[in-house]
Amino acid sequence: MAQAIIFVIVPLCLAIAAISDLLTMTIPNRVPAILLGAFVLVAPLAGLSLPMIGMHLAAGLIVFAACFTLFALNIMGGGDAKLLTASAVWFGLNASLMEFLIYVSFFGGLLTLLILMMRKQENTILASGLPVPHLLFTAKKIPYGIAIGLGGFLAYPSSPLMMAALARLH
Secondary structure, X not given: XXXXXXXXXXXXXXXXXXXXHHHHOOOOOHHHHHHHHHHHHHHHHOOOOHHHHHHHHHHHHHHHHHHHHHHHXXXXXXXXXXXXXXXXXXXXXXXXXXXXXXXXXXXXXXXXHHHHHHHHOHHHHHHHOOOOOOHHHHOOOOOOHHHHHHHHHHHHHHOHHHHHHHHHHO
16 A cells, blocks of 8 residues: 555656646645655655654755745745655655756756747747647746656656665565
8 A cells, every 4th residue: 555655646746736837837735735644644654764754854844944945035936845845755865855856956947948938939839829828928937846746757766765665566
């Protein structure tokens, strides 16, 4: 049961957040809440010790502190901060968290450049008939949930919980 949750919950939540952010420029609060709640429930079932669970929660706390600062400076949206924090808990304080954050930064930069280029070409893109959400042109923000989702998809296989779940299959 714990393995099934580990395999499904993070990718599903990241996909929902990315799609929602693309279409509505918002990330529903229930997505990071589900991520955090599922971690608290599944971590002991997956065999993580209390100190290890503490290290995973510490990762979330560190990411939250950085995100809160960026939010306070109006650099990052609240939904992005909550999603990044809740996702970080699944990685813990290890190399997979750094891998996740590097992927998110890389895809966030690419996404920002792409959207800024699209906004400059708005009339051409809309005239072409491509099905592009109108909010990408009218909103002043970037749907960073997409970058968080992509970074999570790429880094999650190297996370300790996923590696432990995969090892139990053999």
